[in-house]
Amino acid sequence: METVPSQEFALREKMAAFYAGHQAWLQGWLRSRLGCPQDAEDLAQDTFVRVIGSALQPDRLDAPRSYLLTIARGLTIDLFRRRDLEREYLAAVAHLAEDSLPSEEERAQMLDLLVQLDTMLDGLGKGVKDVLILAQFDGLSYQQIAKRLGISLRTVNYRMARAMEHCCLFRIEHGLPLP
Structure with a gap:
């Protein structure tokens, strides 16, 4: 039988006591906010x-x-954002023919990708995000973006550079491959 060093054992004991002392309270707080015992758990x-x-x-x-509430609130926001994205994704594929529908695995992979993308875009300011979306998703040129947003071409270039930097740093921080 392997022995656990006393420091590690003491830390485990502290964590167990911390969990025992706060778990029911936190779960009750979450249940009152979410209205769903399973989500709260x-x-x-x-x-x-x-x-x-x-x-x-x-x-x-x-x-x-x-401290627990701060973490739990963030996780609650993540849960609602994920569900909103899932709802929007399902609405987008609802019009597809039965034989064109993605498999459950493909749906899960797509949803994970959408959540990552949403998280990445959430870290951008509105002006920077608008430029990135217009360029990458709407396929507009920098000239067209400048005209549509009523900003200079130089501002479009600056915002796009900020967006690319942000996206690269996000990918590095989350262990995702760079394009």
Whole structure:
């Protein structure tokens, strides 16, 4: 039988006590906000996984419930954004013929990609995001973008450079391959 070093054992004990002391409260708080016990349970577990993954020791938290709420709120926002994206995706493919519908695996992969893209775009300012979307998704030239948005060509170039930098950094930070 393998022995666990005393420091690691002590940390496990602290985390277990932290979980036991706050899990029911957090799950109740989430259930009252979400109205769904299953979602509340999932998000509570995800919150504690984030705390454990952060390597932050529970006894070093000044306000543990505030910290848990901050994480849980972020996860709740992510849940709603993902569901909105899924709803929009399903509406977009609803008109396809039965034999053209994506498989469940393809749907899951596409949804994951859409969530990554949405997260990446969320980090951009509105002006930068508008330029990127008009160029990449609408296929407009920089001249056309400048005219449509009523900005100079130089501003379009600047915003596009910022968008590309942001997207590259996002991909690097999230371990995604660069184009």
